[in-house]
Amino acid sequence: MALARPLAGIVPPLLTPLLDRDTLDAAGLERLVEHVLGGGASGLFLLGTTGEGPSLSHRLRRELVSRACAQVDGRASVLVGVTDTAFVETVDLARHAARAGADALVIAPPYYMPQGQPELREYLGHLLSELPLPLFLYNMPPLTKVPFELETVRWALDQDGVSGLKDSSGDMAFFSRIVALARGRPDWPVLMGPEELLGPSVLAGGHGGVPGGANLFPRLYVALHRAARDGDLERTRDLQERVSRVGERLYGFGRHPSATIKGIKCAAACLGLASDFMAEPFHRFRETERHQVEAALEELGPIVEV
Amino acid sequence: MALARPLAGIVPPLLTPLLDRDTLDAAGLERLVEHVLGGGASGLFLLGTTGEGPSLSHRLRRELVSRACAQVDGRASVLVGVTDTAFVETVDLARHAARAGADALVIAPPYYMPQGQPELREYLGHLLSELPLPLFLYNMPPLTKVPFELETVRWALDQDGVSGLKDSSGDMAFFSRIVALARGRPDWPVLMGPEELLGPSVLAGGHGGVPGGANLFPRLYVALHRAARDGDLERTRDLQERVSRVGERLYGFGRHPSATIKGIKCAAACLGLASDFMAEPFHRFRETERHQVEAALEELGPIVEV
Amino acid sequence: MALARPLAGIVPPLLTPLLDRDTLDAAGLERLVEHVLGGGASGLFLLGTTGEGPSLSHRLRRELVSRACAQVDGRASVLVGVTDTAFVETVDLARHAARAGADALVIAPPYYMPQGQPELREYLGHLLSELPLPLFLYNMPPLTKVPFELETVRWALDQDGVSGLKDSSGDMAFFSRIVALARGRPDWPVLMGPEELLGPSVLAGGHGGVPGGANLFPRLYVALHRAARDGDLERTRDLQERVSRVGERLYGFGRHPSATIKGIKCAAACLGLASDFMAEPFHRFRETERHQVEAALEELGPIVEV
């Protein structure tokens, strides 16, 4: 089982627009999908961290997957995050995603009970035998506590059904080692999570990225990917600095780790893309931060033009 | 909203006996409940870490709660873990628990997205307005990443609907500060998680504990609680050393953090209490470790007699 | 090689009074030594963390040891911290301490290069063959990164020349396991570092403590040790709460981990005991914090009376 078409470039981790704790903002979702596809995104990653996946009811997760797949309608790859602490729930959502027409699944290690790497491999083995679609590994140790270590990635490269990896560890040395392992496997994309490392990762041989900011400014991230892929060092540095500037201006309001998601969701609302309602345990920005986001967007205007 | 009856003493975090990934071992559950009640337990804590709560399907969680409540039938307090990363799922399970006749709910911070303490308090505020039963806070930073900090516990003491705390931080200084805060609030029990600290915590004024080993040897833990509560220092030291001996002999097989739960579940099977099947991401012990557990149980025989 | 006399009770980690970066406050040192001995301290620990040992020039460390030993003149045990990242410097200071009349040495793991436990044991083995006095192990993982793990303590119990342990890990379960290991070895004292745990540690069988606050209020800590040693639970709880109150009121000014040492050194100056000058990388409190310390001392007045 492999990806039906190769995946490279920018795959935004799609925000989940909400009207209420358990109500999708369907119109916002539609606008957002068109916005990122229009900006050149190669795929969408639903129900990731930026998409508040683990905070949503299982019912809403399924609704989101159905709607997004229907709208994309084959114009780009749709990856669906199915990470859950309960194996049974993961498999249920995976089957729903297959029926809805998704292209691939994404799984981070179950994030409550810490597993040793052999336990994690056994877990993946059980999972692969139940999954109806190709699987991306999602390395996110700051949130899952457990990483996919090098030995496990090496094992996964030989498993039928594993089709690539998204690395959000922020560890560029680890990423480079994975890229070296996957050399000669164009069917096995290695994608960078943190957008401050998008340029360096593609220069090092990575296939693309999953940058949260691409919900807002997809053209900028697509341009950065292309410059680095084509070896245009000067343009890569320039665009990477602009991408990093987006992060410095937008992801630092509020004192908590939630600042990044809140900043992106608030900015999406300011740009008229979608509602900024957030599922618990978070709450959208109040007035003060919203005004700061508006000011930041104004300042970023010329910077994000490409 | 407060506890219908005071809670003190030993509240085992009940194992969830399984025949398969999504099938309860109903007969095992029955035996286990009778075993711990017969041993003097004051209550049961369902769906905690030892009970593999987050690894179970939502359907199975509900079935467990219904069966356990029916069997206890008022003979002891039943606390139900409703921690989930999705608010909506937490509330659903809480309502089910109330209908099933549980006494209280237990919540750890949502364990995927890290919250700041103000965010955590706002989350708890939203939750309290939806919950049908009194709530225990479950401080478990090694697994949730986010602790209940002192300022949040101080806040919680004034909230209607919060009825106590279980502290599994392993930080005895923190525990002592909470005990001091809750002095004069016999309606607000402070319970110790790690069983190596059960004796010291009760000497310091704690109300009881939630020791995993009480699934196996409830009388031993009940005796330790009583000795410490009654200020019998010599007996407390003796019984605490025996409890610590249980941990040294039973919780150290295997190289991963799962060793404790696996050891307890395997020992429960060896003792004829219940099946040792485990939900993913774990797998019950294989032959080698099982033989080691059997040998350990034999050696522990005289030690756990009280 | 063993301690010339048994050690139990309160051993304050003595402040190092300074007039300048490299000038001892000799008169302050004299007053401070008399103050703690007069308050019932069983010994002094020189050049520990509270004594800013690692921040002082080697010349000043030697001067301090000479002066303090001369003044104590056998009235109590003098323990000298000889931890250094350079083996040669550790041995030099140890020999100086022996000549000056100290009773024992104290060593934490070298705190720059992280060692594995076998490396740490080999290091200790080399050191023991060069040291002229009995050695205490000083477990301080938050500052040294490397702990003395259980296996290493077990090994150390059998080494000629190792005479006890001070545990500042804050891990009460670890401490209890060491106490159990050292049962039947009254010549091998196990001392608690963090003063919030002094009461529980003595109830659990520990021999005493090394509380920073005993620089200020030695009688309070001596009384707590005695109450716990004698099994007077009610008095232990009362005195422990007072000790914890000292920490809450005095060790929380400023935002950095240095707050504890700064608070003790400032309070010592306010009490007329010694200068509050601090060696780099720290600086004594400015006016604002000093006024807060004065206010705290006033409030603590009745609490520290025993």
Add this chain to the structure above:
Amino acid sequence: MALARPLAGIVPPLLTPLLDRDTLDAAGLERLVEHVLGGGASGLFLLGTTGEGPSLSHRLRRELVSRACAQVDGRASVLVGVTDTAFVETVDLARHAARAGADALVIAPPYYMPQGQPELREYLGHLLSELPLPLFLYNMPPLTKVPFELETVRWALDQDGVSGLKDSSGDMAFFSRIVALARGRPDWPVLMGPEELLGPSVLAGGHGGVPGGANLFPRLYVALHRAARDGDLERTRDLQERVSRVGERLYGFGRHPSATIKGIKCAAACLGLASDFMAEPFHRFRETERHQVEAALEELGPIVEV
């Protein structure tokens, strides 16, 4: 006060060849210096982590500085690590380095007492007023616990006397932000520590690196720096993979963090460069590991040729 000449390229963190705990291997030092200068190194960094700086007696540190400066004799920049927990000792060694003819000093945060960033800046301010040579900051949070945070680097850029930074955090996003801050300051080099990141860091605009492996194969690292500086992407990837291969083959023997230094020092001995004696708390490799290092060197032979 600024660097007398610009610094870029490869600056090996020089091993300290030892015959005994406190005896320099003077002939080995001479060979090693000629080896790295002959290989194209732009400078030497003495008494860093790889040089076992903190493990050496102060007397030996001074001897090493004198000998190395005399031998280099102006052919390359000499940077001297003066990090110490004691301010007075740092200044003493700095003055010695100036007299010996060194070009610059290198300082990591004092590594016992954890400082807040304002305390760290105040410490640096005191230090700058006493130092006779320009100062590099050495960011090494895994060993010092305290990092130089972005705000402190921004402050340092404006301080007379601070002349650059070596970043061993392994955090490529942080490194890139520093490079962006230092843009337009060719007098303020930003150097990469971890050699797996040397290529990406120079592509991102960094000035060079301080790779431990350059003690052994200076030409390889110099070639990698030049390829990346000149924007030759294909050659950069090829050489970076060879550099990473060196690390995979040589730095993984033994189970402890010391494996890297031990591997380099052992390989230097196998190559006939210098003695592999190590200062406590470490011990050179025994026979088994030495044979593994010999085998690795044979395998690496063709890889390190450029």
